[in-house]
Amino acid sequence: MKFINPSEISSKVMTLLDESDEFALLVSPYVKILKWHKLLKKLENLGNRNIPLVFVVREDAGNANSFDELDKLGISYEPRKNLHCKLYLNEKYGIVSSMNLLWSSEVNSLELAYQTETDQEYQELISFCKRYLEIDVNTFFQSPNQEQLGVDWRDLLYETLTASIGRPVKLNQKAGELSINTTRNNYTAFIWNSKINRLRISGILTQREFDALQYDSRLLPRIKGLELELIDGKRRHYNTIWGTLDRSLNTRTLEEADPNEVSLLSESIANFVLAIDELKMSL
Structure with missing residues (x-):
């Protein structure tokens, strides 16, 4: 895996969104992005390109603000109990990070992240999603008619x-x-x-x-x-x-x-x- 410098983490996540052609899965226990205009633009571009996007957030009574923000933005999300990991995936590669998708993390927090470099590393993240998040990316983003x-x-x-x-x-x-x-x-x-x-x-x-x-x-x-x-x-x-x-x-x-x-x-x-x-x- 390739280390991502703290100052580059958010830009790498946005690049991942830009490079998504089949889906984008954003695992962030807590979400606060209404003032993060650059990220919002990237998410809007996904919608304009008809790329499926899903957030995975922590299912917690104290996390109502995350649900409310995503509801206001019209973004699909999956709540999961005890969620603490942060993971950003498309069909090509993934980024594992300490950073939640919070505007405050972007401007105030010291974070770290790694990006997958090999197919084995990527498949390990896919397996993690399937086993622990109950999301099989091979079928989850299909919309059969x-x-x-x-x-x-x-x-x-x-x-x-x-x-x-x-x-x-x-x-x-x-x-x-x-x-x-x-x-x-x-x-x-x-x-x-x-x-x-x-x-x-x-x-x-x-x-x-x-x-x-x-x-x-x-x-x-x-x-x-x-x-x-x-x-x-x-x-x-x-x-x-x-x-x-x-x-x-x-x-x-x-x-x-x-x-x-x-x-x-x-x-x-x-x-x-x-x-x-x-x-x-x-x-």
């Missing part, structure tokens, strides 16, 4: 939920709505507001669960890409928790999903259902 998959995206959703929950779930598509029963709870998903096309998902809450979440909002899970809200049934209807996708879609109805958005739809619905099922068990 319906034709490539050869199956309906709802079949994939069914398989994902059934495998994760450990028992069969029930899916029913009717009049623009997808109903899901996990035996623990009922959920409904649909595309809301034809002008902006947002995915909306709801799940039922008991009065006790609803009261607990209203009393302490910190109990609400963070679900990637979804904004959560509680709706009081006022004892005439079910209390519910709602998730709304933080971006507009080309998809107008779930029956005719845009092939390029089926992975996002399936992932968002599965993440919501699994998170709320787990939440209900914990309350």
Whole structure:
């Protein structure tokens, strides 16, 4: 591995972004980059070139600022518990560093870093990501559409939920709505507001669960890409928790999903259902 001088670390990371042609994976437990305009420009350029970008950040109640920044920037991220390592990867090479992606680290901290020089060194980092971060870069950044998959995206959703929950779930598509029963709870998903096309998902809450979440909002899970809200049934209807996708879609109805958005739809619905099922068990 090649040593990177402290004064060159941030520029080397930005060069890595410039040289990314297939993906960029940025593992930084803490993120604070809203004032780091040069880095923001590099990240924007990735989007303009349609290069997939994902951050991996520390899953910690005290790390809400990192989640909020990435949400504001519309950048995908994967939370991981106990994360402390810093690693920056594209399809060609990787950089291992002591530096978080914090503007304060750029201007105030003494850091060190190494860059891979051989394929063996690079593959060791790829193996680390797969084993410890549960990210296989060979498949994680692929965005298969319906034709490539050869199956309906709802079949994939069914398989994902059934495998994760450990028992069969029930899916029913009717009049623009997808109903899901996990035996623990009922959920409904649909595309809301034809002008902006947002995915909306709801799940039922008991009065006790609803009261607990209203009393302490910190109990609400963070679900990637979804904004959560509680709706009081006022004892005439079910209390519910709602998730709304933080971006507009080309998809107008779930029956005719845009092939390029089926992975996002399936992932968002599965993440919501699994998170709320787990939440209900914990309350």
